[in-house]
Amino acid sequence: MGVDLSDLVSEIKRDLNLAEVRGKKVGIDAYNAIYQFLAAIRQYDGTPLMNRQGKVTSHLNGVFYRTVNLLEEGIIPIYVFDGKPPELKAQELENRRKMKEEAEKKLEKAKESGKVEEMRKYSQMTSRLTTDMAKESKELLEYMGVPTVQAPSEGEAEAAYLNAKGITYASASQDYDSLLFGAEKLIRNLTISGKRKLPNKDVYVEVKPELIETASLLKKLEITREQLIDIAILVGTDYNPDGVRGIGPKKAYKLIKTYKKIENIDKRELPEPIYFDYEKIRELFLKPQVTLPSTPLELSDPDPSKIIQFLVNENDFNEERVRGTIERLQKAMKEIKDIKRQTGLDQWF
DNA sequence: CTCTGTTA
């Protein structure tokens, strides 16, 4: 999912020192983050964490510990949740639904034959982020004192808007769409632990946070954001998942460098005609549906008893562990207050 | 993904 611009971005991306983000707000694409938790926080055979009623709790586990880790680094996470997807996304969403159905079938087969490796692989692929899960994640963050933002439409677009408006320092997501939506800075791999499992393997590799600045990218490529969007459309976005077959990032870049925009491209240069409405897709990236938050996005004091009630009593988390993490949370919040005092950015109340 | 206890 998302646009694959890794080939174009590889030259200008750089390692991010987390100290650079101390005391600053970072918009987090909540869907992107929670989905990763759902896929990754599982037992060896792929069973997700669940409470006694059998409801999945992997997302709560991920949100809770990741958020405290970020706050301990002095980073203020602003989770941005998806609203209603644009109609043009229907095809992509349908594709994802089909993929999950396929994975579910394969999972059944793997279960029948008891192949544990495959069970885990296909379980991950069946991960579904429900509206309940999004609601529960927001609820937990509220008790933790961490603000959230409800996007009218695409969360990624809203997060990019907050960044463009200077409300956040950067936008964090694994997808490159943020760049198309107008984010100034994109952080990928915003994690503290630095370990990530390789797809389909039981091997862990070091992953470091990296920073991509839109201005550097456009300068390096000598193009405009509109042209970057055209490149993405040729390659394929969530609004035209197939793109133009046979055109990858490198070829798309050459075409746009030569012809400036999609409508100018010589038809003989394309392996197949363009059948999608590229003007409408462009519009979705250039003028996405976004909103200015009605209240300032500031941290507030955590409510330990509500966190305990929710995680321990309702979702069967280990009380000792949760209490320990709440202490870390409170300490981290105090330190952030100090950073703000020192840097004169105090907007606590 | 992240935490904790164990091992070298």
Place this chain on the structure above:
DNA sequence: TAACAGAGG
């Protein structure tokens, strides 16, 4: 102190 295995709910 760092690397690893196993568990978390």
